[in-house]
Amino acid sequence: xxxxxxxxxxxxxxxxxxxxxxxxxxxxxxxxLGANGAxxxxxxxxxxxxxxxxxxxxxxDGTNITSASPEQVVRAGLATVPETRDVFPDLTVSENLMxxxxxxxxxxxxxxxxxxxxxxxxxxxxxxxxxxxxxLSGGEQQxxxxxxxxMSRPSVLLLDEPSLGLAPAIVERxxxxxxxxxxxxxxxxxxxxxxxxxxxxxxxxxxxxxxxIVASGTANEIRSTTDLSAHYLGG
Amino acid sequence: MGFAIQFVIDVLSLGGAYALMALxxxxxxxxxxxxxxxYGELIMVxxxxxxxxxxxxxxxxxxAVFAVVMAVAFGIFTDYAAFRPVRAKSVTAVLITxxxxxxxxxxxxxxxxxxxxxxxxxxxxxxxxxxIGGAITPVRNLITIAxxxxxxxxxxxxxxxxxxxxxxxxxxxxxxxxxxxxxxxxLIISSxxxxxxxxxxxxxxxxxxxxxxxxxxxxLEPLLVAFIATVIGGMRSLSGAVxxxxxxxxxxxxxxxxxxxxxxxxxxxxxxxxxxLILLWRPEGLIRGPASGQRT
Numbered sequence: 001x002x003x004x005x006x007x008x009x010x011x012x013x014x015x016x017x018x019x020x021x022x023x024x025x026x027x028x029x030x031x032x033l034g035a036n037g038a039x040x041x042x043x044x045x046x047x048x049x050x051x052x053x054x055x056x057x058x059x060x061d062g063t064n065i066t067s068a069s070p071e072q073v074v075r076a077g078l079a080t081v082p083e084t085r086d087v088f089p090d091l092t093v094s095e096n097l098m099x100x101x102x103x104x105x106x107x108x109x110x111x112x113x114x115x116x117x118x119x120x121x122x123x124x125x126x127x128x129x130x131x132x133x134x135x136l137s138g139g140e141q142q143x144x145x146x147x148x149x150x151m152s153r154p155s156v157l158l159l160d161e162p163s164l165g166l167a168p169a170i171v172e173r174x175x176x177x178x179x180x181x182x183x184x185x186x187x188x189x190x191x192x193x194x195x196x197x198x199x200x201x202x203x204x205x206x207x208x209x210x211x212x213i214v215a216s217g218t219a220n221e222i223r224s225t226t227d228l229s230a231h232y233l234g235g
Numbered sequence: 236m237g238f239a240i241q242f243v244i245d246v247l248s249l250g251g252a253y254a255l256m257a258l259x260x261x262x263x264x265x266x267x268x269x270x271x272x273x274y275g276e277l278i279m280v281x282x283x284x285x286x287x288x289x290x291x292x293x294x295x296x297x298x299a300v301f302a303v304v305m306a307v308a309f310g311i312f313t314d315y316a317a318f319r320p321v322r323a324k325s326v327t328a329v330l331i332t333x334x335x336x337x338x339x340x341x342x343x344x345x346x347x348x349x350x351x352x353x354x355x356x357x358x359x360x361x362x363x364x365x366x367i368g369g370a371i372t373p374v375r376n377l378i379t380i381a382x383x384x385x386x387x388x389x390x391x392x393x394x395x396x397x398x399x400x401x402x403x404x405x406x407x408x409x410x411x412x413x414x415x416x417x418x419x420x421x422l423i424i425s426s427x428x429x430x431x432x433x434x435x436x437x438x439x440x441x442x443x444x445x446x447x448x449x450x451x452x453x454x455l456e457p458l459l460v461a462f463i464a465t466v467i468g469g470m471r472s473l474s475g476a477v478x479x480x481x482x483x484x485x486x487x488x489x490x491x492x493x494x495x496x497x498x499x500x501x502x503x504x505x506x507x508x509x510x511x512l513i514l515l516w517r518p519e520g521l522i523r524g525p526a527s528g529q530r531t
Contacts, residue, residue, distance in 0.1 A: 069420075
């Protein structure tokens, strides 16, 4: 479904991602783990088209999207939820969701059905429909950005640290929601710091360190064979 | 009573024009975080279009519509000529190209038309006056008030109720995120320039209607007014720009009414002094723009 090969991303002279490769099969939930500064978010931004790759290739369902713009990437069926939890704060919840469906804006009936589905997944957002998104709590904003990404009807969803800075009870619910999404057949790439909870939902995982992939395998293999603390603490 | 009515009409008509100017500038600033220094020249373009079509025998309203269309066209042209080629590169580059484009248009007018003022055709109604509650007021002031109410309402509707407007507001808070939802960057930016040109065109006709002539440097004052109004009102907020425009008009008109003849020529010094005080009190402008989109 999503195939990354020899990806290189630079920030000016800093080489943030140094030739990584990984892939996601259809319906799979794959996780990218690693400490801060390992290059996970950079990789995601590059796939989303928000950063230019300096080398390598990104293929989505057979289509090369390596140098595609962010607009083209979402049209190709890949939606991204950035870690900065970018709701449009002065727009209402329903306006935010409406923009999520921007690429399908002519298909009003389809959007209505999709909105209903999203509201079922996040009943809280239905309650807060007319409220400015900036007034939502952190957890609600996280639900909103995920819901908004779903409104574009993606076949692949990139989630960047959805649990960042949220209360444990909310994190719990976010992970439950990720499992629900996985059951619908959505292909998900999940970037996380929250290792145990992530490995509990993921099919496979890759571990990044200093811009490279240092370990990969099924969630169980990673859990049993890899000394995660070494990769996190730089041992 | 007559005096009060006169004062209110003066403030509202000047404020309406200022608000429209400021709105045209802040729409671009909100999305690109760049001041379009060629904005004043869109007003100049509208003025010269009126001058150049004055011999054509068209009805005045057709000339006015054509002038607005030309301002819109030049607005979009500004995007293609000055912004798009260097937009992704550096802020400095765009500032310089927008200055250069402004200079180029002004000098083109100097060279091909004339450095001297040129008459702009105005309909009879612009020079008529009416008496409202004892106040003698030019009809063009009432036209300006009506036009600004209609346009401000239309812009508010566009920005709140249409997908394009909501996408433009979203792009103004977080351009990259809007693009990641599939909102095309070029469409949004060109629409912003078109809207900016439209406002400049209409305001240009109303503005030039006060003086009746157009000169190459006519855009400077509106640009300055728009810039100051947006700075007072808050650079990131559309309603702030409108509010700043009306506030600036209130300050200007009050000074016009109260300063003695000797001091009146220093009116701008008083105005800017007040602007400095406002900025010392509220450096980010009176109306804060949307929060930066960070989590709570």
